[in-house]
Amino acid sequence: xxxxxxxxxxxxxxxxxxxxxxxxxxxxxxxxxxxxxxxxxxxxxxxxxxxxxxxxxxxxxxxxxxxxxxxxxxxxxxxxxxxxxxxxxxxxxxxxxxxxxxxxxxxxxxxx
Amino acid sequence: xxxxxxxxxxxxxxxxxxxxxxxxxxxxxxxxxxxxxxxxxxxxxxxxxxxxxxxxxxxxxxxxxxxxxxxxxxxxxxxxxxxxxxxxxxxxxxxxxxxxxxxxxxxxxxxxxxxxxxxxxxxxxxxxxxxxxxxxxxxxxxxxxxxxxxxxxxxxxx
Numbered sequence: 001x002x003x004x005x006x007x008x009x010x011x012x013x014x015x016x017x018x019x020x021x022x023x024x025x026x027x028x029x030x031x032x033x034x035x036x037x038x039x040x041x042x043x044x045x046x047x048x049x050x051x052x053x054x055x056x057x058x059x060x061x062x063x064x065x066x067x068x069x070x071x072x073x074x075x076x077x078x079x080x081x082x083x084x085x086x087x088x089x090x091x092x093x094x095x096x097x098x099x100x101x102x103x104x105x106x107x108x109x110x111x112x
Numbered sequence: 113x114x115x116x117x118x119x120x121x122x123x124x125x126x127x128x129x130x131x132x133x134x135x136x137x138x139x140x141x142x143x144x145x146x147x148x149x150x151x152x153x154x155x156x157x158x159x160x161x162x163x164x165x166x167x168x169x170x171x172x173x174x175x176x177x178x179x180x181x182x183x184x185x186x187x188x189x190x191x192x193x194x195x196x197x198x199x200x201x202x203x204x205x206x207x208x209x210x211x212x213x214x215x216x217x218x219x220x221x222x223x224x225x226x227x228x229x230x231x232x233x234x235x236x237x238x239x240x241x242x243x244x245x246x247x248x249x250x251x252x253x254x255x256x257x258x259x260x261x262x263x264x265x266x267x268x269x270x
Contacts, residue, residue: 086120086122087160088159088160089120089122089132090120091158091159091160091161092156092157092158092159093120093134093136093156095155095156095158096136096143096146096156097136097137098156099146099152099155099156100136100137100138100142100143100146101137101138103138103142103145103146103152104138104142
């Protein structure tokens with residue numbers, strides 16, 4: 001189970017979001033991932049490490065290469081968590097709509 | 113249907129803000145009261161299905177305490193504490209809050225505005241987190257349309 005806190009912290013960085021977007025189109029080597037950024041390979045590796053520890057990506061051993069890909073479980077868990085939060089807010093305000101309707105009919109009753 | 117009109121909007125602003133807007137069919141006075149009267153707050157601030165709020169302390173005056181305790185039959189309980197900073201009936205509330213899980217999360221500074229909108233109210237809740245990382249940890253960026261993770265997932269399905 002990925003750690004959601006570290007997953008969101010990992011996503012706070014634009015470079016890491018770009019890396020995830022790149023990996024969304026398929027597996028890539030560290031070199032391929034470093035190419036679009038003006039960054040050294042160690043700097044990219046550091047970002048990959050953060051993403052890996054957050055459970056968002058995984059690595060595979062291919063000879064001397066360590067290609068990375070998205071970890072579906074991590075992405076899905078985060079997605080569900082966010083949908084849940086949004087749903088919780090929506091639920092709150094739907095209930096508030098009902099409370100407001102009750103308040104209105106109560107005050108109308110008092111006026112009569 | 114009022115579904116579209118009442119739709120919740122949730123977006124980020126700058127590095128540390130989250131802004132939630134929602135329309136209500138009642139006037140600002142009623143919406144403000146529903147946010148400041150503990151007996152009313154207890155009825156709607158419950159989150160997902162299955163949770164109740166056995167303790168609701170909501171002292172709506174500057175310096176007044178906030179304590180909301182939620183309980184779930186299977187999932188246990190947790191609570192939020194906070195303080196009211198400013199109150200302008202019936203248009204504006206400023207408070208701070210933190211969640212205890214059980215360690216306290218960094219303070220979330222919240223300004224809630226209630227503006228008359230026709231016969232109803234436009235509520236704007238602006239949260240300010242201490243830094244970008246905290247906000248990211250709390251909600252993550254770009255949530256309005258389901259945020260990056262959803263985009264990433266969508267991309268990977270295309």
